[in-house]
Amino acid sequence: MDFIGAYSPIHLKFLLEGFLVTLEVAFISIVLSFAIGIVIGVLRYARIPVVAHVLAVGVETIRNLPLLLIIFFTYFALPEVGMKLDKLYAAILALVIFESAMLSEIVRSGLNSIEKGQIEAARASGLTYMQTMWHIILPQALRRMVPPIVSQFISLLKDTSLAVVIALPELMNHAQIINGRNVNYVIPIFLLVALMYFTVNYSLSLISKRLENKRV
Incomplete structure (x- = not known):
């Protein structure tokens, strides 16, 4: 093992550049998949005829596919139908597709955990369904969903690899x-990579615990 050679300034700079790409892909994917996941989860919760069924089929199909296959599809298969994507965008698209399906299930479960009586009371007070969902049901559900959502975000960051x-x-x-x-760099480099992933993911878990404590 050669820790000194592995941790040379050039290598550290090179790893940091790669880590910044990892964080960029993760951040964009988290924002997009969270937004799409909420929309899909709400639409499925609303049980709109046909729409809810089509979304359910799509979500279950994606959730039961390996993410690696979706990455291969976005990068190698889409160009066959005229949609050639840069590596960065292909990775982001694959992650968004997969994570949106996973997050939509978390959102739907969170919405189902809210007592139905609250919807009835809100509607009886004159609020529309969308107003009830936006101002009363969804905020409560999101607070309950913090731990599983953050856990999914952590999985997303690891999946960028x-x-x-x-x-x-x-x-x-x-x-x-x-x-x-250099084969002597393997252990030192992978130890450093593990530390970089751990630092970010552990920070996310601490944020999740703090938010959970505030909710309680």
């Missing part, structure tokens, strides 16, 4: 490049 299969220049890709230069 799968984009290494399409050579996205993220953290794992850069780690493999460095390891390819």
Whole structure:
């Protein structure tokens, strides 16, 4: 093991550049998948004829597919139908598709946990269904969903490493490049990579606990 050589300024800078790409992909994917997941979850909760059924089929299909397959599809299959995407956008699209399905189930479960009597009371007071959902039901449900949602965000951040299969220049890709230069770098580099992932994910878990404590 060569810790000194592995942790040279050039290598550390190279890893940091990859980590920034990882964080960029994760952040964009989290924002988009969270927004889409809420919309899908609400529409399924509302049980709109046909729409809810179609969404249910789509969500269950995506949830039962490996994320790696979706990444391959967005990068290698879409160009066959005229939709060629850059590696960055292909990875983001795959993550958004997969995570939106996962988050929509969390949202739907959270909405189902709210007592139905609150909807009836709100409607009786003159609020429309959308007003009831936006001002009363959804805020309560979101507070209850904080732990599973943050847990899903953590999974999303870790899942960005799968984009290494399409050579996205993220953290794992850069780690493999460095390891390819010298076999003695493998353990030091992977220890540092593990620490970088752990730092961000543990920070997210602490934020989740703090939000949960405030709710209680």
